Amino acid sequence: MKSIVQPTKKQRRKIVLEILQQQNRIEDYPYLIESLSPPQDITTLAPVGSGKNISIGIIGGGIAGLSAAFELRKLGFDITIFEAEKKRIGGRIYTHYFDRHKKYYGELGAMRIPISHEIVWHYIDLLGLKTTPFIQSTPADLFYILHRHACNDSEGQSVMENIYPAFDLTLREQKTPWIQLQNNAINPLLRKLSPKVRKEIIEIKPQYHPEIIKLDQLSFRNIFEKAGLSLGAISMLGNLSPLIGDFFYTSSIELYSEIYTLDFFSLYRIQGGSANLPLAFYRSFFDSNVKKYYPNIPPHLLGTIHLKNGHCVEQIQQKIPCGPVTLSSKNIENHSIHQQNFDYIICTIPFSTLRNIQLCPAFSSEKMQAIQELSYENSFKSAQFYKERFWEKEDIICGRKLGGSSATDYPLTSLWYPSDHYQYLNSPYAPPKEPGVLLSTYNFTLDATRLGNLPYNQRIFKINRQVEQLHALPKGYIDNILLDYVDINWNNYPWSLGGFAYYRPGQKNTFSWIAAQPEYQNKIFFAGEHVSGKHAWIQGALKTGIQAANHIAKDFIVKK
Known part of the structure; x- marks a missing residue:
């Protein structure tokens, strides 16, 4: 599906409908539109x-x-x-600008807008803001787990060949691509709910349907266990998908909330920073x-x-x-x-x-x-400003990265490449050579606390070395091209004392x-x-x- 730079309301709804059709969930469309659209205008009250x-x-x-x-x-x-x-x-919502012209920046807080989040789009349109696509993933994304590299090819073959042997998997698991293993565990519990019950996943009500209460009682990890996955498969999937692995002990309602509203499909960013x-x-x-x-x-x-x-x-x-x-x-x-x-x-x-x-x-x-008692999860983010974009070089492992993310079992967990050169995806032309900002760490919960609480100099040293190993770069390479660095440990930020609420x-x-x-x-x-x-x-x-x-x-x- 080709990204539109500034989608209209009509285009947004069409995209949501197309995604739901691909997922065989067309029956959720009216509920999503109703739930995600702006509430009644105050002047009617x-x-x-x-x-x-x-x-x-x-x-x-x-x-x-x-x-x-x-x-x-x-x-x-x-x-x-x-x-x-x-x-x-x-x-x-916290954008750090590295230059006075505000061309180069890192998002230390919220950074992406799903096509379905209509209230955000309501204000984007009303306030005259511009958007461009946020690239969530590409085949050039890479994994570095248990000292093994793999690329994010569409069939999952690279992961099966390079990462699977490091884990104790059953014969069935060894023959199943990792995305399929993940979806086979997660999707059945959502699909068995009727559309009317499903919408309660994102509603605030005094009383919920018994099936929603059951779902709320399960953790992310329980979902995989109920699906019969082995300990090895659960560990592997947690490393391949940090947004799942970091929240193994969170209520599964948080996982299904993001699936239900298509939060990781057709994403955008606000031009010039959130x-x-x-x-x-x-x-x-x-x-x-x-x-x-x-x-x-x-x-x-x-x-x-x-x-x-x-x-x-x-x-x-x-x-x-x-x-x-x-x-x-x-x-x-x-x-x-x-x-x-x-x-x-x-x-x-x-x-x-x-x-x-x-x-x-x-x-x-x-x-x-x-x-x-309401639970808050920590989040740690670091952004690094480089004089050259090593991730966009043609010979970088798994190929030139013009957006998307990479994952590792190291404490940095995941990093995100800027999407500002997204127009060169699938282009015969190389992107311009210029400085760039890498979101060099984006992790949660335990790793956010463990890495985020290290002394400043030790923290930078650890992140630099992990970025190098993830990209198969020589030791010290990052030190020679790094211009500036900023980070935030949201647990230690006095006006939030946590990254976000998560049940x-x-x-x-x-x-x-x-x-x-x-x-x-x-x-x-x-x-x-x-x-x-x-x-x-x-x-x-x-x-x-x-x-x-x-x-x-x-x-x-x-x-x-």
Whole structure:
């Protein structure tokens, strides 16, 4: 399927339909469109301008908070966003630029947009952003496992010849390509669910179908065990597919969520970096040409937005039931404390950081339990800026790499090649010789902690050596071409204390509904990927931001 640079809504839906047809899942199409499209527009819930003189505090300037502010502004609310970062917005959308022209950059946070994630595309179109294809995999991807190299050929032959002999596999497993082994284990449990039940995989409900509860109880590893795979096959598949192997002990509902919504088919990236999405929201707040963003709303009826960068909320207090909520925030620079009263609050920060905020009074016991127990997974990313793209040389092992990724059993786990030369895929012409940025590490859970917590110099040394061995390069080769390096260990980032929410077995059924419910008599609403049905994706954060704004609109209209 040929990639379209800037797909229209009609083209996106056609692509989704084609992928579902290829998977014999056409019956899921209406459910996907309904679930992944933007919620009801806030102006259909309350009149424009009706929120004048009503104050709203938003805790967190990530993408959930920004989308909530964008929507609330339509009704005229007075909005204040508290963001702990002094010089940045966007939360875990974090693009690092290596040059002042912002041509060379590495994505330390969210980096790709599936064709099916229609809420993200809604804002991309509305805010005038440009996209290009994100190349998920190519035949030039390589594997380096137990000191053995293999290429990512479509039949899996290279892996069978070079990697299989290192593992204790049954005779049947030895004769089956690895992708088929993986799919044979994963797909039957999804296919046996009816379309109506399947959609609950990404829904937030007070009660789930018994089959969803059963699925939630299983870990990724349990899925492979139930399929009868040997220990050797499970170990091998975990190394070949780090996005599975790193999460062996996570609820399988997370795996099926990404399969159900086609998260790794027909992917895109935002031109110039993912940070352009939160920046586009920011510009819309202060652009004098408001008609560009709100064409049907008179400017004088729009709300105002105040952005308090460098202010960390330390206390949330409600002195009387049904009364206003007071936020106490600390200026990160001079440590001064400020208090401000609001009619409503939207809390978008992860539960991992909310855990450290003083709550007076405490939330409901069920919510407090969710805040304490909801699981967050670590992620470690490193980006390296090179004066030459060694991965694009014609003689590199497995061939020139113009996107895609490679995997290893070393702690770096996986690395990702830039997609900015994707137009040279299957081209007789060589890409231009220029500097480039390699996402030299992208790992999760244990390896993210083990590699990410090494001392800085030791960390770089280890990564350089592992990149060399993965690509069969001589020792020291990387040191001679490396211009700059940056990394982030999301567990150690103070404003997230984790990479993203990811359920442990049973947590969807236990916590998903209660985590999303309001507190303080409908005065505090919650948003963010952690209270969504799409953990770790921009789609989930945006959807909950819109939903929180809509809940406030419904509540204040009733009380008005």
